[in-house]
Structures are given as C-alpha cells and as structure tokens.
Amino acid sequence: MDIKIEHKPAFAAAVIKLASGEQFAAENGAMVSMSSNIRVETSSKAIGGKGGLLKSVGRLLGGESFFNNVFTAEGAAGEVVIAPSLIGDVERYDLNNQALVVQSRSWLGSGPGVGLETTWGGMKSFFGGEGLFFLRLSGSGPVLFNAFGAIHLIEVDGKFVLDTGHIVAFEESLNFKVKKVGGLFATVFSGEGLVCEFEGKGKLWIQTRNPKEFGSYVGHKLPPREQ
Amino acid sequence: MKNEIRYAPAFSMAEISLAEGEAVVVESGSMVGMSDNMQIKTSIGGTNRGLFGKLLAFLAALIRKVFGGESIFMNTYTPKGGPGRVLVAPALAGDIVHKKVEGGSLYVQATAYLASSPDLTIKTKWMGLKSLFGGEGLFLLRTEGSGELWFNCCGAIKEIEVDGEYTVDTGHIVAFEDTLDFKVKAVGGLKSTLMSGEGLVTRFSGKGKLWIQSHNLSSMISWVIPMLPN
Numbered sequence: 001m002d003i004k005i006e007h008k009p010a011f012a013a014a015v016i017k018l019a020s021g022e023q024f025a026a027e028n029g030a031m032v033s034m035s036s037n038i039r040v041e042t043s044s045k046a047i048g049g050k051g052g053l054l055k056s057v058g059r060l061l062g063g064e065s066f067f068n069n070v071f072t073a074e075g076a077a078g079e080v081v082i083a084p085s086l087i088g089d090v091e092r093y094d095l096n097n098q099a100l101v102v103q104s105r106s107w108l109g110s111g112p113g114v115g116l117e118t119t120w121g122g123m124k125s126f127f128g129g130e131g132l133f134f135l136r137l138s139g140s141g142p143v144l145f146n147a148f149g150a151i152h153l154i155e156v157d158g159k160f161v162l163d164t165g166h167i168v169a170f171e172e173s174l175n176f177k178v179k180k181v182g183g184l185f186a187t188v189f190s191g192e193g194l195v196c197e198f199e200g201k202g203k204l205w206i207q208t209r210n211p212k213e214f215g216s217y218v219g220h221k222l223p224p225r226e227q
Numbered sequence: 228m229k230n231e232i233r234y235a236p237a238f239s240m241a242e243i244s245l246a247e248g249e250a251v252v253v254e255s256g257s258m259v260g261m262s263d264n265m266q267i268k269t270s271i272g273g274t275n276r277g278l279f280g281k282l283l284a285f286l287a288a289l290i291r292k293v294f295g296g297e298s299i300f301m302n303t304y305t306p307k308g309g310p311g312r313v314l315v316a317p318a319l320a321g322d323i324v325h326k327k328v329e330g331g332s333l334y335v336q337a338t339a340y341l342a343s344s345p346d347l348t349i350k351t352k353w354m355g356l357k358s359l360f361g362g363e364g365l366f367l368l369r370t371e372g373s374g375e376l377w378f379n380c381c382g383a384i385k386e387i388e389v390d391g392e393y394t395v396d397t398g399h400i401v402a403f404e405d406t407l408d409f410k411v412k413a414v415g416g417l418k419s420t421l422m423s424g425e426g427l428v429t430r431f432s433g434k435g436k437l438w439i440q441s442h443n444l445s446s447m448i449s450w451v452i453p454m455l456p457n
C-alpha cells in the first residue's frame with residue numbers, strides 16, 4: 001500500500017495505491033475516483049472486524065456516517081482517491097500496535113488492520129454544548145484524518161490548552177480534561193467557552209479553523225431557516 | 228513578542244510567543260490554543276479612553292455584533308511565571324497580516340481586526356456615510372501610537388503601494404495607512420448606490436500602503452443564497 005496526500009492544505013486528497021488483494025476502509029462518501037477493478041463493500045460494521053451495530057450507532061451519535069466503505073483491489077493492483085467533503089487538510093499516521101484518538105468528524109480512512117470504536121469527551125463536554133465524540137483507532141496500519149483548515153502538529157510535553165473546536169487527533173499517551181477558560185465572566189463572555197487541557201507527552205494535531213465559529217460567522221449573513 | 232504565521236493564504240494561523248510580562252489582546256473567539264500558564268482577562272472591545280470613547284467603542288461593538296456577527300468582547304492573554312504562547316486564527320478562510328506600527332496611524336476594517344499588543348491604542352471611528360464599505364463598514368478601527376497589529380482578511384491579501392490614485396471595490400478594502408485620503412464613489416446609478424450598498428468603489432489618493440483582499444464574504448454570500456432551499 002502506498003499513500004500520497006496531494007494539494008495540501010486547502011484541498012487535500014489522498015491517492016491510495018493498493019496491491020492485488022489489499023484493502024482500505026474509508027468514510028462513507030469520501031471516494032472521489034478509483035480504478036475499475038476496485039470492489040466496494042458498504043458495511044455498517046466498524047472496520048477491522050471489531051464492533052457491530054452498537055458501535056455503529058455510537059458513531060452515528062458522534063456525527064459520523066453509519067456506514068463505511070471497504071475498497072478491495074481485485075485481481076490486480078489499483079488505486080482509490082479519497083477526499084473529505086469540506087475544504088481542508090489531510091494527514092497520515094501509522095499505528096504500530098498502539099492507539100490514536102480522532103475527533104469523530106475527522107476520520108477519513110484506515111487500513112484493514114485498524115480497529116475503530118466510539119468514545120466520548122464526557123458529560124461535561126456534552127452539557128457544555130461541545131458534544132465531543134472521539135473515535136479510538138487501534139491496531140496496526142495507516143490512518144488518514146482530515147480537518148477544517150490546515151492541520152498543525154503540537155508536540156505536547158507538559159500541558160497545552162486547546163479550544164474544543166480545534167481538536168483533530170491525539171496520541172493516547174495524552175490525557176485531557178474539559179474545563180472552563182477562566183473565571184465565570186471569561187467563560188461566559190470571552191467567546192472561548194470550554195477548552196480542553198491536554199497533559200502528558202505526545203502528539204496533538206489541531207485544525208486552524210473552527211467549524212462552529214465559521215458557521216456562526218457565515219450563518220449571521222444567511223436568511224433565517226424556514227420552520 | 229515573537230510572531231510566526233503559517234498555512235498562508237487559505238488557512239493562516241499566527242503563533243504569538245510572549246515573554247514574561249508581555250501581553251497580547253485577541254479578538255474574542257479567535258484563540259485556537261495556548262500554553263497552560265496563560266491568564267485571560269475579558270473586556271469590552273477597543274482601548275478607547277474616556278467615557279465617550281468607551282461608549283462609542285461599546286456601541287460600535289454592539290453594531291458589529293448585530294450586523295457582522297462579531298463579538299463585543301476582547302481577551303487579553305498574559306503568561307504567568309514564564310514565557311507563553313497563543314495560537315490565533317480568524318473564523319473565515321483567509322490570510323493574516325502582522326504589522327509593526329511605528330508612528331503614523333492605520334485604518335483597519337472592524338471585521339479584519341485579529342489581535343494587537345496592549346501598547347497599541349485601537350480606537351473605533353465612526354466614518355459616517357463616507358465609508359459604506361460593502362454595507363458593513365460604518366466603523367473603522369484606527370491605531371494610535373506604536374505596537375504590533377494582526378489583521379485578517381477573506382481570501383489572499385495584497386499589499387499595494389499607492390502613489391497617486393488607486394481605486395478599490397469597497398468590499399475588498401482591509402486596511403490602509405492614514406497618509407491616504409479616500410472618497411467613496413458610485414460606480415453604478417444612484418438607485419443601486421443608495422439601495423444595495425453595492426456598486427461603490429473607493430478612490431484612494433496620496434502616498435501610502437493599502438491592503439486589499441482577493442475575496443469578499445458579502446459577494447460569496449450573495450452567490451450562495453440563491454442556491455439555498457426554501
């Protein structure tokens with residue numbers, strides 16, 4: 001398997017070259033183009049043979065599609081091009097018997113040796129209106145994740161505070177907690193609301209744009225939605 | 228204070244590094260991330276002095292909030308017990324400009340303001356009908372004194388050295404030095420000028436720098452609205 005990410009960071013797309021018999025799973029709707037010998041199987045099961053209906057429901061709650069597609073090169077080598085629906089960046093991470101936590105809307109695809117399960121940011125993030133859902137990817141193989149904006153890597157060693165709207169992915173060696181940005185006044189009026197405090201040593205990927213901020217900025221200029 | 232801007236022009240983000248004792252003022256909602264020793268203080272936009280100045284700043288912020296979806300509040304970030312850093316990015320897709328202002332004043336579209344050092348005074352100026360910039364620019368921000376300034380735009384940014392005269396579509400003005408004079412002129416008929424807020428151009432004259440943006444949110448929105456379902 002050979003993966004190339006092209007047109008970073010604004011219009012990133014991944015070109016995945018598969019040898020005969022190789023497989024790659026991708027988010028529903030992410031396929032741009034593919035060779036004619038690629039077979040597509042749509043499954044509501046989580047990839048990697050783990051999970052089942054319940055896990056899929058969890059993924060749905062997390063804002064992800066219920067289904068994902070598994071691409072298989074049949075009889076010969078072939079390629080699949082996948083891209084996220086939003087403009088933005090794509091990054092690759094290779095798992096080697098470890099786990100990566102990806103914000104649920106950021107999973108784009110992964111190799112067949114990677115398992116996927118839903119986890120979440122806890123009651124606090126839920127009631128804070130942030131609704132943080134994460135996917136825990138484990139096993140071995142490549143993972144592709146995407147973002148709104150460019151993806152920026154932060155090597156955390158100690159503590160780092162991140163606006164919840166900018167989380168993309170992080171290594172499991174990092175712990176996090178959702179907390180208020182400051183005092184009551186700052187929490188209510190600063191426009192920053194809840195933040196995520198990461199602690200430990202590991203990689204943290206962030207997106208340089210916040211979908212919610214973008215949405216509310218643009219949304220103010222759109223006509224009101226009809227009820 | 229150190230600045231590094233990455234991912235230009237589509238998704239620019241500025242990393243501002245502060246030494247102990249330094250601070251930076253950032254538009255509300257624009258903080259992406261920060262070191263954990265940052266203290267945040269929230270205040271009402273602008274650094275206008277005096278009761279009238281503060282009132283004007285509040286009024287301007289309120290109008291920006293209502294019409295532009297911008298926040299009334301600004302946050303001041305100060306690292307405690309050592310150096311710290313703040314990552315800042317605007318809501319829209321587009322570029323960021325960092326400028327050291329040393330004497331002279333700069334006019335900035337209110338929606339383009341991103342951050343500034345506390346020593347730079349930012350005043351809200353009512354520009355009157357002269358400045359119907361794309362229908363949202365009744366107020367401009369004006370810098371006074373010296374300090375650092377970050378402003379953002381929609382799309383890519385272009386710096387133009389004006390010497391003589393130069394004409395810009397009003398929706399594409401981001402910032403300009405106050406050595407430049409400007410006049411808003413109608414490009415279409417009287418009706419479109421008065422009714423739509425479109426069809427206006429700005430004629431700059433004199434010698435100084437001007438920053439324009441390649442795209443314009445209002446134009447994009449007008450393109451999108453007819454595509455929306457009922």
